[in-house]
Amino acid sequence: MTSAPLYVGIDLGTTNSTAAVFDGEKVALVRNAQGSPITPSVVRIDARGNVSVGARARRFLDSDADNTRSEFKRLMGTAQAIRFAAAGVERRPEELAAEVLRSLRADVRDQIGVLPARAVISVPALFELPQTSATSEAARLAGFERVELLQEPIASALAAGWTVEDQGGAWLVYDLGGGTFDVSLLETRDGLLRVVGHDGDNFLGGRDFDWAIVDWAIAQAARDGVVITRADPAHAAAVRKIKLAAEEAKIELSRAESASITAPGLTVGGTDYDLDVTLDRETLERLCAPAIDRSIAVCRRLLQAHGVAEGGLTRVVLVGGPSVMPVVRRLVSEQLSVPPAEGLDPMTLVAQGAAIFAATAGLEARPAAIEPVRGAKVWLQYPAMSSDLTPHVVGRLVERTGPVNSVPTEVQLGRSDGLWDSPWTPLDEEGAFVLPVSLVPRKPNVFRLAGKNIQGNAVALDPPTLTIVQGLTISDPPLSRTIGVALASNDVRVYFERGAPLPARRTFTLHTVDSVARGAEKAVIKIPIVQGEYEQAHLCRLVGALEIGGKELKQTLASGAEVELTIELDRGGRMSARALIPAIGQVFESVAHLLVPEADPEVLESTVTATRGRLGELRTDAFRRQARDSIERLTQVESALDDVGRDIAAARGGDADAAQKARRALIEVDALIEGVELDRRWPELDREAREALIWTTGWVQDYGQPHEQTLYQETAKAVEKARQGRDPLELQRQLRLLRRLGSSAYGRHPEAWKHRFEDAAADVGNATDVARAQALVKEGREALAKGDNEALRRVTQKLWQLLPSAPEDRRKGHESGVR
Amino acid sequence: MSQKSDEFEPLGDNPFHVLGLRPDCTRVDVEREGQKLLGMLGLKLKSAATYMSPLGPRARTEDKVRAAMAALRDHEKRLGHEFWASLPPPATPPKPPPAPETRGPGPAPLAEAFAALGWRRS
Numbered sequence: 012m013t014s015a016p017l018y019v020g021i022d023l024g025t026t027n028s029t030a031a032v033f034d035g036e037k038v039a040l041v042r043n044a045q046g047s048p049i050t051p052s053v054v055r056i057d058a059r060g061n062v063s064v065g066a067r068a069r070r071f072l073d074s075d076a077d078n079t080r081s082e083f084k085r086l087m088g089t090a091q092a093i094r095f096a097a098a099g100v101e102r103r104p105e106e107l108a109a110e111v112l113r114s115l116r117a118d119v120r121d122q123i124g125v126l127p128a129r130a131v132i133s134v135p136a137l138f139e140l141p142q143t144s145a146t147s148e149a150a151r152l153a154g155f156e157r158v159e160l161l162q163e164p165i166a167s168a169l170a171a172g173w174t175v176e177d178q179g180g181a182w183l184v185y186d187l188g189g190g191t192f193d194v195s196l197l198e199t200r201d202g203l204l205r206v207v208g209h210d211g212d213n214f215l216g217g218r219d220f221d222w223a224i225v226d227w228a229i230a231q232a233a234r235d236g237v238v239i240t241r242a243d244p245a246h247a248a249a250v251r252k253i254k255l256a257a258e259e260a261k262i263e264l265s266r267a268e269s270a271s272i273t274a275p276g277l278t279v280g281g282t283d284y285d286l287d288v289t290l291d292r293e294t295l296e297r298l299c300a301p302a303i304d305r306s307i308a309v310c311r312r313l314l315q316a317h318g319v320a321e322g323g324l325t326r327v328v329l330v331g332g333p334s335v336m337p338v339v340r341r342l343v344s345e346q347l348s349v350p351p352a353e354g355l356d357p358m359t360l361v362a363q364g365a366a367i368f369a370a371t372a373g374l375e376a377r378p379a380a381i382e383p384v385r386g387a388k389v390w391l392q393y394p395a396m397s398s399d400l401t402p403h404v405v406g407r408l409v410e411r412t413g414p415v416n417s418v419p420t421e422v423q424l425g426r427s428d429g430l431w432d433s434p435w436t437p438l439d440e441e442g443a444f445v446l447p448v449s450l451v452p453r454k455p456n457v458f459r460l461a462g463k464n465i466q467g468n469a470v471a472l473d474p475p476t477l478t479i480v481q482g483l484t485i486s487d488p489p490l491s492r493t494i495g496v497a498l499a500s501n502d503v504r505v506y507f508e509r510g511a512p513l514p515a516r517r518t519f520t521l522h523t524v525d526s527v528a529r530g531a532e533k534a535v536i537k538i539p540i541v542q543g544e545y546e547q548a549h550l551c552r553l554v555g556a557l558e559i560g561g562k563e564l565k566q567t568l569a570s571g572a573e574v575e576l577t578i579e580l581d582r583g584g585r586m587s588a589r590a591l592i593p594a595i596g597q598v599f600e601s602v603a604h605l606l607v608p609e610a611d612p613e614v615l616e617s618t619v620t621a622t623r624g625r626l627g628e629l630r631t632d633a634f635r636r637q638a639r640d641s642i643e644r645l646t647q648v649e650s651a652l653d654d655v656g657r658d659i660a661a662a663r664g665g666d667a668d669a670a671q672k673a674r675r676a677l678i679e680v681d682a683l684i685e686g687v688e689l690d691r692r693w694p695e696l697d698r699e700a701r702e703a704l705i706w707t708t709g710w711v712q713d714y715g716q717p718h719e720q721t722l723y724q725e726t727a728k729a730v731e732k733a734r735q736g737r738d739p740l741e742l743q744r745q746l747r748l749l750r751r752l753g754s755s756a757y758g759r760h761p762e763a764w765k766h767r768f769e770d771a772a773a774d775v776g777n778a779t780d781v782a783r784a785q786a787l788v789k790e791g792r793e794a795l796a797k798g799d800n801e802a803l804r805r806v807t808q809k810l811w812q813l814l815p816s817a818p819e820d821r822r823k824g825h826e827s828g829v830r
Numbered sequence: 831m832s833q834k835s836d837e838f839e840p841l842g843d844n845p846f847h848v849l850g851l852r853p854d855c856t857r858v859d860v861e862r863e864g865q866k867l868l869g870m871l872g873l874k875l876k877s878a879a880t881y882m883s884p885l886g887p888r889a890r891t892e893d894k895v896r897a898a899m900a901a902l903r904d905h906e907k908r909l910g911h912e913f914w915a916s917l918p919p920p921a922t923p924p925k926p927p928p929a930p931e932t933r934g935p936g937p938a939p940l941a942e943a944f945a946a947l948g949w950r951r952s
Contacts, residue, residue: 201858205903392869399862405869443875445866486903487896512900516893718841 016455016478017123019130019376020166020365021115023108023146025084025189026217026332028052029362030115032123033370035455035480038170038363043118048359050115054107055079058097064114073255076248083107085190085668087149088141105145109152116153119376127376128156131365136162136193136209136491139542140554140586147585159372159582163188163330164195164209165488166364171328171355172197172204172483173367180325181207182352183313185343186361187306187331190216190668194310196317202398204485208510210313215305217261217333223298224257224290225250228272231288237279241657244664249277253286264295265336296338303339307346314347324349330357370480371396372582386471387419387462393448396480401447404458404477408442419462419470424448427457427476435463450481487512488582496576497539497548499524500817501824506578509544518577521829522812524821525779526570531561536568536828538576538590543682546743549823550682556825557588559599566595570779571812574829612662615673619655622680626652629687641687648687651680689739696739700730700746707753714756723752764800768807771814778813787813842885845898845908846915850881853912857903864899868892 018033027049030041040048055068071079077096083104092101120126150158164184186193192215196207252274263270274286327349373395388409425432431449462470489510495503527534536559543551575591590599633641655673662670711723733742778784794802870878901907
């Protein structure tokens with residue numbers, strides 16, 4: 012048996028990747044064959060099909076671009092095949108990511124002597140489900156037996172918290188990567204790290220600095236009469252060379268006052284041109300300032316959302332390559348009035364945190380050895396890592412029968428340093444024990460497990476030892492985006508709110524909209540799973556779908572049939588879903604993990620045109636209302652549309668990444684516009700709130716139960732607060748709760764179901780199954796005549812399931828087949 | 831879809847009840863007790879399978895324990911739960927909804943009530 016545990020963490024980055032190992036006490040970086048802890052996320056496949064990874068591949072990025080690929084992480088979860096011309100092969104982004112992971116895995120073996128079977132891999136906090144799923148697939152392809160995914164800001168925070176002694180208070184992790192920006196607000200108390208919230212911008216990163224420098228260099232070239240256009244495919248090679256030179260100059264300017272951008276031998280419009288310009292630090296800072304300001308605005312938004320005042324932070328941890336730039340550190344520190352945490356390596360912090368988290372998750376990297384059972388087998392439950400100095404170990408005998416001499420009746424735990432032993436503890440009637448243990452701070456603590464039989468003789472137990480590492484731990488990671496099911500009404504049935512602790516599982520009963528005949532090949536009930544913060548499904552991203560096809564059905568399914576849908580998320584945010592149809596006792600489990608949709612430049616262009624039209628109308632209205640906030644947001648939309656236009660042009664030049672960026676930006680733009688529309692709807696929403704207050708007050712007062720009345724008082728106050736603060740999203744949320752309480756009380760009115768029934772019966776001609784609906788109406792009338800309120804309620808609820816959804820709503824609701 | 835569980839949550843699924851802790855417990859108590867219960871539930875021990883709430887005994891699950899721990903780590907949320915947990919338990923079990931015949935029917939529900947209560951047909 013090996014004494015020290017081994018935990019492996021990997022930062023699979025857009026530009027660079029890093030691996031780290033943790034032994035329960037210290038974190039060490041894993042060096043690659045070149046002796047560097049940083050491996051460029053670059054893969055090359057030559058004409059003979061030989062694969063090279065990292066620095067060896069990166070050398071060819073400029074000279075052999077058709078066979079050397081980088082930044083494929085940004086395409087994870089898309090169907091975009093990446094071609095290697097010389098070998099004549101295509102690879103999916105996750106296959107390339109697998110090459111990088113395989114290389115890092117081999118580095119661990121070379122340095123530590125163990126080929127890791129399990130590891131923690133970091134992913135950006137705002138990764139969508141198809142992207143996390145592609146990352147898991149990459150790990151599987153790389154030969155890992157099991158991996159857990161961890162959000163990058165949590166990894167950084169864990170590493171920073173482990174390193175920094177003073178752990179109290181609220182702090183920020185500012186993570187500026189190559190292409191994404193994440194910021195997390197954290198709080199550390201009593202050795203437990205908690206993510207209070209996070210925010211970010213999927214389209215902000217060091218690349219924005221690079222492109223700002225490229226545009227500046229192109230403008231300098233124009234002074235020489237050389238016109239270089241980023242959107243022109245003929246200029247793609249020249250632009251690539253300028254970008255590489257720009258990146259180098261940016262890095263050099265972290266130390267020097269000025270740097271050259273040199274790109275000789277550019278071919279532009281059939282002539283050769285040597286670019287050689289000097290960029291000084293002041294100009295660089297001016298070029299980068301807009302992007303840094305955008306990141307700081309995101310930080311402020313996060314602090315405001317969680318009520319942290321200016322100066323309320325104890326420190327900020329800067330992570331990611333671009334955050335090494337002095338201007339970034341200075342502006343962030345000055346504008347947020349918080350000192351940066353010193354002595355932390357922004358390039359490797361994420362990998363270090365992932366390794367520490369592997370200990371928290373009990374993910375020992377060594378392959379599980381099959382060992383003979385060495386005594387009475389015991390199932391154990393304990394935290395592999397604990398901030399508590401006296402956590403519990405829970406155990407239970409697997410087998411309680413056998414020769415009396417071999418069955419333990421008492422157990423004891425003893426720390427391997429001999430300084431602490433638990434009392435001998437009798438097993439309970441289930442053969443179980445619960446024992447608190449005492450830990451030595453900041454060390455791996457090994458405990459031996461001893462047993463005694465009824466005669467007081469020693470009995471060997473298996474496992475004979477267990478290890479608990481004491482140190483900073485993270486609470487269950489929170490979900491970064493709300494997950495729910497799109498309904499045919501275009502509403503979202505929320506399963507997990509943003510911030511819900513992972514892992515999580517929830518079941519709701521939904522109802523089918525249409526009937527599906529058994530064996531019908533083309534008939535499918537689609538249950539779309541969406542991610543996003545909006546009430547309307549079309550504003551959320553479709554991330555998976557569970558489909559129930561007529562071909563698989565054992566029996567014909569009537570419209571309005573119950574579907575018990577369970578969605579489960581693991582700690583890394585990976586999703587699984589299961590639909591049980593009680594009426595026919597059948598279970599469906601295969602969730603189609605959708606790919607991030609293709610982004611065709613023509614489609615994107617037409618969406619931009621349509622959005623500009625909508626923008627014009629809203630702007631006219633906002634000016635008429637003198638709605639300053641809306642005008643500002645619409646200006647933001649216009650600026651975002653300009654960026655999208657530039658990305659579409661780049662996409663036409665063959666940049667698939669730019670196309671994806673444009674696609675996602677358009678979804679964000681849609682949501683921004685929705686916010687403005689909500690603002691425009693404010694008077695109507697406000698009126699709805701006032702009316703709901705009037706109606707519900709009476710119902711809850713007369714028919715509510717005492718706890719409902721107390722809750723109602725609180726909700727009514729929250730409604731008033733949202734009205735005063737003019738916060739439409741919060742008002743909508745509170746209004747939902749208010750109406751729920753009102754409805755609940757209203758339902759107890761003796762005539763409530765009569766009126767609900769009559770309302771539904773009036774629409775029976777439009778039912779999805781008219782014959783069945785008519786039969787239900789007849790049944791309802793009979794119940795009404797008998798005064799059977801309970802039967803009337805059942806009939807009305809069944810009738811509701813047969814009433815149609817508007818086709819437009821259903822289309823927007825991702826063609827959902829449930830309500 | 832039933833909203834019943836949401837309505838009763840402040841009483842039945844109060845995190846203090848789920849974890850079997852008093853409202854004045856420390857944060858360390860929350861972590862220690864939560865971790866212990868998760869371990870016991872992981873081994874399917876009967877002694878951890880239920881907890882007492884003002885609404886009577888309820889099933890304790892790993893999801894409920896995790897959610898309770900998350901709720902009590904958040905200072906603002908904890909305050910709300912402390913309020914509910916410190917209410918004296920009802921002397922008798924909660925009453926069923928008032929039967930129609932025991933009280934006057936009150937004003938008849940009006941058609942406008944549907945809209946005001948946010949009723950939608952899908």
